[in-house]
Amino acid sequence: MELKVLVENPLEMHYVVVEITDVNDHSPSFPEKDQTFDIAEHTTPGKRFQLHAARDPDAGINSIRTYTLTANEHFELDIRQSDDDKIPFLVLKKSLDREKKHKYSLVVTAVDGGKPARSGTLNVGISVLDINDNRPVFTQESYEITIQENIALNTVILTMNATDLDEGINGEIEYKFGKTLKRKVYETFELDRKTGEIRVKGNVDFEETDVYKLDIEASDKGTPPLTGECRVIIKVNDLNDHPPEIEITSLSNTVSEDSKPGTVISLLSVTDKDSGLNGKIRTEIQTEGPFELKPSYKENIYSVTTKLGLDREKNPRYEIIVKATDCGDPSLSSFKTFNIEISDVNDNSPQFSHNPLYFYLSENNAAGTPLFSVSATDMDLNENAVISYHIVKEGNNNDINAFLNVNSETGQISGMKSFDFESVKTFQFHVVATDSGSPPLSSNVTVNVFILDQNDNAPVILYPVSSNGSAEGQVTDHSLFALDRYTGQIRTLRSFTETDEAEHKLLILVKDNGNVSLSATATVIVKLVEPKEAFAASDVQSAAAEDEDSHVTFYLIITLGSVSLLFLISIIVLIAMQCSKSTDYTSKYLPEPNYDGTLCHSIQYRSGDKRYMLVGPRMSVGSTIVPGSHANTLVLPDRRKTSDEASMILIT
Incomplete structure (x- = not known):
């Protein structure tokens, strides 16, 4: 400190220098108590951030001597001397990761050189600014779930969950299906872009697809956006929702009645779209008859064969009902019906309604007129049932047979002469009925004819007189x-x-x-x-x-x-x-x-x-x-x- 002294006698002016010794009676102080910085997490190490400089009224050794920083791994102080002032800088020595720590609170201390030293502090707050440096991550890399087929539409079967450590739009996630999925996936399921819910959109049919594999993507909204992926495997549980199907692969609609037991009538294949017990099939013939099912060398292939002899005359046709039942719970059944016609063979001979036959014929019939008819029936069909008639010529009856004629088609018998009760009262002959089968079959009938008396003779009186009149x-x-x-x-x-x-x-x-x-x-x-x-x-x-x-x-x-x-x-x-x-x-x-x-x-x-x-x-x-x-x-x-x-x- 320099003082000016004036002396009057003699008048003179003198300068006196007075040195005042400083006492460390002031502490360093910052103009503001808090200082904040926003530092992007992608900031490269070495970046400098100027801090407020502290002030200390004391001088000399009592002035600010140095600055200190709270110990940390990311920041350090750098003090630059500017004239008499020391200016502190915050230097980034290690990259920041907002996802690990997004805020830092540091204290910068200004220390003077007094003894004892005095200090002042500056609170430094650092906010780490986010960058889109994290992709969304699913809780699992792969999900596997099981659903029932025919599940109701709009049912939520799974909710996806992905997280992004970034914040803001960098951490906002949208879900979507992968771009390489099959068309059936898009037709069957839908994915909520915001919530990640997977819902049933279409019919889930085990018989069409028993496993669905979905690639799910989760993308943030950063620039550029980052994407995470996972796979969802959806297995479908089979329900017994399909009855067995019966297909006739071969069928003989007409079977000869002389077919031997074991003759193959039809071939059947039975299938069921369900699996496991739901697809295991029991097959049987429902109707009574001379038929049975025999399994083939291949599973679910059967042949319908005859197990007994056939008789068209008893049963000319059969309706065969085949039933197939699966082993599901509850079981499902289906039926197949087909008809079998029995073709005729000539195994029945013509038959007369009665044997012998009795006819009563009035005498004096007109020669050449029909007398009566014989008729036989044949249980066969077509030519096997076409009957022709003829009279058997017998030695002891030739005199009568010579006067009889039979219509071979109708069996109508005509007399070639008039019969007289007084000459012949009864006679007998045989008629044979023969069918047109190959070989032909025949049968005969004995015909007894009784001549009825007419009142064509006047009484004859014999002596002594006797009469029936x-x-x-x-x-x-x-x-x-x-x-x-x-x-x-x-x-x-x-x-x-x-x-x-x-x-x-x-x-x-x-x-x-x-x-x-x-x-x-x-x-x-x-x-x-x-x-x-x-x-x-x-x-x-x-x-x-x-x-x-x-x-x-x-x-x-x-x-x-x-x-x-x-x-x-x-x-x-x-x-x-x-x-x-x-x-x-x-x-x-x-x-x-x-x-x-x-x-x-x-x-x-x-x-x-x-x-x-x-x-x-x-x-x-x-x-x-x-x-x-x-x-x-x-x-x-x-x-x-x-x-x-x-x-x-x-x-x-």
Whole structure:
């Protein structure tokens, strides 16, 4: 310090230098207590940042001597001398990484040279500015998840998570699919760019794709943007959502009925799009029938074969239903239906509805007209069922067969002649029915034909008179004789007297019972004879009858033999009718009080098939028939005797 001193006597001016010794009574101080810096993390080491300089009023040694910095690995101080001032600089000695430490708090201390030294501080705050030097990173490099097929649409199956250590837009992440994925991925899934959620967009079908591989990218918004990647593997669990499928690879729609067991009818293949147990198949034939399934050498290949013989006539067609069931839970089934036609072979011969056959034919049929028809059926088809007919020619029946003709197509039988009941009452022949198969099969039937009688013959009166028709009579004296219209018996109603005529003429009319009645007449002459002449007459009559009957015996034997059964029935009926009429005769014809209306005695004898009875009241052995009896007239001699002698009547 320099002082100026003025001395007046003598007046002089003197300068006096006064040195003031400093005392360290001030501490260094910074103009501001805090100083901040924004330093980019990509700043290269060596970068200098000027700090505020401290001030210290003290001088000399008590002034600011040095600056110190909080120990750290990234920054250091550099002091530059400028005139009397020391200016501090913050020097970056190591690169910064914002992602590791984005803020630093340092203290710069200014120290003077006093003793004791005084100091002042400056708080230095450093913010590390971010640069886009970190790419997004997923929590996993690869994700693997499993979903069910047919999962509902819009279901979130996975949320992606990627992080970026940068901040701001450098740390903002967007998600997207990789550019090399298959089209099916884009059709099935969608990715939310902001949230990273993966949602189901389309139908997930195990049978189409059982595994999806997705490449996911996460990009920040820095300049330039950085990208991270990961892979997502999505496995699809199979559901039993497909029933088995049955395909007919080969089919014979028509099978011959003579096919042997084991004949292959069809080939089937069975598939199921599902997997595991869901795709394991059980196959069976649902319908009953002579068929079975046999597995082939290859899995799920089957053949449908016959297991029994076939019979078209019992079952001409079959509907086969094949069922395939998988082993899923719950199981699914499918069905396949196809029809099999059984073709015919000629294994059935023609058959008649009845054997033997019986036909009744009226006599006097017109020659050449159809008589009746025979018909056979054949269970086969087409030409195997086309039947032709022919009559078997037999030695013992050739006389009949020669007059018969059969239509080979219709089985209609015609007669080439008219049949006569009185000649032939029944005959038999055989018809053969043959089909048109190869080889042909045939069967025969026995045909029995019965000729029905028509009323084409008038009654023939034989002596004694007998007829199956009814008889009517005209007599000269109605008080003497009565005629039974059903039996033809002529009876006396009373005893003969001397006043009665010696000869009586009886006209007998015999009619049959046909629809158109035919008749014949005969005249019976009754003459009264002595009793002993009646027996002689009976002998003569018997000899005459035997001669006359010998001409018709042959015809009667044939007729009676062929209709013996009918004759017996007629006899039984006539006897019954006679019994029922006996009371009527008694009541109708009243004999004399001393005559009971019955013949006194009779003599019976046979000639051939005829039975004769000679009746008369108290007839003597010596009675005879007057010679001259002939044709339709029976003559009895007239011998008038006592009242106890009567005429003799010959009847059957």
